[in-house]
Amino acid sequence: MESNGVSDKKGDLLQQLNLPQAESWLNNHHGKDIDKNRDTQIHLNNAAHACRGGVKRVHLLSRETDGALLLELYTRDGVGTLVTAENYEGLRIATIDDIGGIMELISPLEEQGVLVKRSREQLELDINNFTVIERDGMIIACAAMFSFSEAAAAELACLAVHRDYQIHGRGDDLMQHIEWQARKKHIKKLFTLTTQAMHWFIERGFVECKTDDLPIEKKSLYNYQRNSKVLCKELN
Ligand SMILES: CC(C)(COP(=O)(O)OP(=O)(O)OC[C@H]1O[C@@H](n2cnc3c(N)ncnc32)[C@H](O)[C@@H]1OP(=O)(O)O)[C@@H](O)C(=O)NCCC(=O)NCCS
Secondary structure, three states: OOOOOOEOOOOOEOOEEEHHHHHHHHHHHOOOOHHHHHHHHHHHHHHHHHHHOOOOEEEEOOOOOOOHHHHHHHOOOOOOEEEEOOOOOOEEEOOHHHHHHHHHHHHHHHHOOOOOOOOHHHHHHHHHHEEEEEEOOEEEEEEEEEEEHHHOEEEEEEEEEOHHHOOOOHHHHHHHHHHHHHHHOOOOEEEEEEOOOHHHHHOOOOEEEOHHHOOHHHHOOOOOOOOOEEEEEEOO
């Protein structure tokens, strides 16, 4: 690439980024300082794409530095940015084989009324909208995205992390990933309905909005008995 690697806001080189951090960088720099960031955006985007496809490590190096690859691989701190999928245990798009695991994860939350009940049939229909985190063959977290293309909006739904695996950033990783998917589809606004986790979303850039702000198809399905809070996030 043209620069030494990927830099943070202060201009300091980031030596290593895992996939959620790379996606977060791209989300935060989307459309900003296009001339300055274009080269980094293109290369980091490609690196993230490769990692999502199963490549474990991608090194982004300056084309100007003589011997950059040797310096990157054989000096302790390297000279570029390593984009790694290695810390990114098992986050992937769900398949039909994950239905049982997702049901095991979300059933207790459905029983408690934290999540809306979904039948197996409904899950089967919606499975392509789900992203999961798998660990040792068990689904430990999931989230789904449903887009409403007319309104250029999407719903982040069914976000759940198994209680034994919470508070380690997996909720964040899933949200970053859903945001990433939304941006790729040119979605301008992400919204979610929640009864219990309002502050979790607010801390991640969502603001409370009204049921009237929901896309029409979603508004007509809004369950007034659940009295969920509607939260929205503009994706610039
Ligand atoms: C909300 C949820 C997805 C967060 O997952 P997670 O992997 O624990 O989240 P992260 O590790 O990224 O974030 C943890 C932080 O969020 C806070 N947090 C967790 N649940 C919260 C909630 N309901 N409200 C406010 N903050 C919450 C934690 O205290 C922690 O704070 P800290 O970083 O200051 O220590 C998870 O608690 C969950 O599955 N809850 C039940 C289902 C639910 O409510 N889903 C949302 C409705 S769609």
